[in-house]
Amino acid sequence: MCKISIQGLTHIYNYGQPGERVALQEINGEISPGELLAIIGPNGSGKSTLARHINALLLPTCGSVTVDGLNTADPASRWEIRRRVGMVLQNPDNQLVASVVEEEVAFGPENLGLPPEEVRQRVDRALSVAGLVEQRLRPPHLLSGGQKQRLAIAGALAMKPSCLVLDEPTAMLDPAGRREVMQTLLNLNRQDGLTIILVTHFMEEAVLADRIWVLSGGRLVMDGTPAQVFRCREALQKIGLALPGPAELAWRLRNCGWPIPDGIYRLEELVTCLVDLLTRNRSGGSS
Amino acid sequence: MQGNITLGFYVPGQSFIHRLDPRTKILACLAMTMAVLFCNHPAGFAALSLVTLLALGLARVTPQLLLGILRPFGIFLVLALLLQLLFTPGRPLMMLGPLQLTREGVHFGFQLLWRLVLLIISGSLLTLTTSPLMITAALEDLLKPFRRVGVPVFELAMMMSIALRFVPTLLEEAQQIIRAQQSRGAAFTRGRLVQRVQGLVTLLVPLFASAFRRADELATAMEIRCYRPGANRTRMHQLRFHCRDYAVLAGTGVLFLIVLVMRWWG
Known part of the structure; x- marks a missing residue:
């Protein structure tokens, strides 16, 4: 299914220009199909930069990222990688394109050039998975924060991805919205076997993962199960994370x-x- | 904030006019506009007025709503009428101080007034009964032939629908900025003109800054979902002509022709 492997990934913003800044250094790791991986780390540790490498939004300065054997640096496979790796961003208001919920979900499949009947099917399915069937004809700006993020998830699901990358999807939500979104993600991971990569700064969310990557200063400093990671209180505290x-x-x-x-x-x-x-x-x- | 803030005050409904294909409505509106502009025969005006009245009825537009549509144009309409009445040379009817009312003035004045009213009504009927989204979809479809000559029709339609999508979001944001700036003592509604304009700057600068940030993020979000300008997109909602659409199109077409005939041969 969706195997992601990252080898020697280094990313430098403005490489070779003034204002050069190293964001990621020598990241190595593999993510197996069906895994729920949480990426945590203090602000500026490179979490979002890493997440954006997985669907070819950013390309490595050095090293490589492959998704199911497709290299993100290869322009020919870029769009197939983006189809396979769905992504949800932090701000729910800035990632919704359409002015009707179901049109929003249809946006991705329409971009793939699928026939209208197929688009319809995918939209209905994605809406029911995200629990938004009743809202399907409403304008997105009237939804609650949690609903908007579930809509963004539905939009990604309609592409039939094998992996979902979420970049702090709950950072702008209230506790109820946060719970809704996490529940949806857990269901997708546990029931449908979707690989999920969750960038978060909420430890309560990282706890739910199968595995945690801890980033600090652009380096992958810890890689282990929650039990292993949360045993290292001092190391976490040193980089500014609390248990x-x-x-x-x-x-x-x-x-x-x-x-x-x-x-x-x-x-x-x-x-x-x-x-x-x-x-x-x-x-x-x-x- | 109101639920359905949209340009042109779309009123959702299920009337005959609502259910027409948006392309039909755009074409019919266009035909009506041209007919009204070309018309110069009383019988033509009568026919156009009857058709407009019929359309209003079919769209279930209440008299109050009709007044609501026309009210914003009130001053403009009165002004246009007065200018025509008082400044058209011709056979005098009566003197009003230095000005004179002429036969021709009365004729052209009321003709102009009636034309404008008909134009406003037929334009409003389109926007009242068609959601902006449908108008965009229809324009996209109608303008498709221009793709051949290199007009980026799909991209323009996408821009229009995104603009519509962000109207409520930016309105909300503007409200927030206004409140934030007012809480720090900015004057938007009082003081001299200069101060008000300065107040406006404190609203517009952050609004633009945030609009650019939003645009950047939205572009990322679209790329994530495989949006490629120029690639072949499909549409989930396919527009379809029904019998009623053909009937309406034929009707307005005939009306348009009659008006033309009356103008040049009548």
Whole structure:
């Protein structure tokens, strides 16, 4: 399906010109089909730049990015790569093209030159996946923030991509909108096996991923499961990232002498663990 | 903000006129406009007025709505009438101080007034019953032949529909900037003219800056979704002519011809 491999990727803005700035340095990594990868890092660490390399919006200064074996630097495969790798940007208002919801979703397939019946089918399907069937004839500017981002996702889905790259899709949303969008993404990943690459600065979202990449200063400094990454509190703190709430709480309790195992970062895990400890303590004390 | 702010005050509905193909409406509107401009015979005016009245009825335009359409043009209409009445030379009817009212003045004045009213109504009927999106789609289709001579019709239509899409967004943004600037003491509605113009600058500069940022991001978003200018796009909504469209087109065509005949041979 969608295998993305990044080799020795370096990107320098304004290369060879005044104002030259290194944004990414020597990134290596592979993303397997069906994976949910979160990319986190402080502002200016190169997250968005990396995301934009995956669908050939930006091209490597050095190194290469391939999607299913197609090299992004090859102009002949650029449009096929863009079809396979859908992308959703941060600002919901600036990425919607049409003035009716269903026209918005149709925009991508229309660009592919598909016959009208096929476009219709894809639009209906994408709208139902994104839960926007009832809004299909409304103008997008009247939707809520969460709905607008789900519409952007539907627009990307109508291209039948095998991978979805989202560049801080929830940064401008309220908590309810954030939940809606994350739920949609989780469903797509878990049920349809879509590869998802989520650039985010919300640790609560990174927690849901299968794997996390931590970027700092344009380098890939950590690559591991959430449990592995959130074990490294100090390293994260050094580059300006905080642990997700539950992981932080677990760490503090551990520091106070509570026997909480390493690698706990989910709220449910922490609760089970604490309940377990407390009942054991109480039964231990009474007997 | 109002739900459906669009150019030309589109009123959604299901009337006969609403359901016509937008291309039919554009062509019919064009034919009516030409007919009204060419017409110089009372019988022609009567026929055109009857057809306009019929169209108003079919579009279910209420008298209040009709007044609402005409009101913004009120001053302009009165002015046009007065100028014709008072400054047309000819056989005098009566003297008004230094000015004189002439037979020809009355004739041309009212003819002009009636022409303008008919033009306004037929133009408004188009925009009232057709969403801007449909107008764009229809123009795209009607202008298709000009692609042969190198007119980028699809691209122009895309630009128009994006402009329409961003009208509400930019209006909202302008409101926000106005409030932000007012909270810092900017004067948009008071003070002397110079101050007001300066106030306007504090609105326009940020509005333009943000419009450019939006445009840049929108271009990225379009590229992401494989938009290539010049490539062959398809349309999900295909425009289709029905019987009613042919009937309307034939009707207005005949009317147009009759008016022409009356002008040159009548």
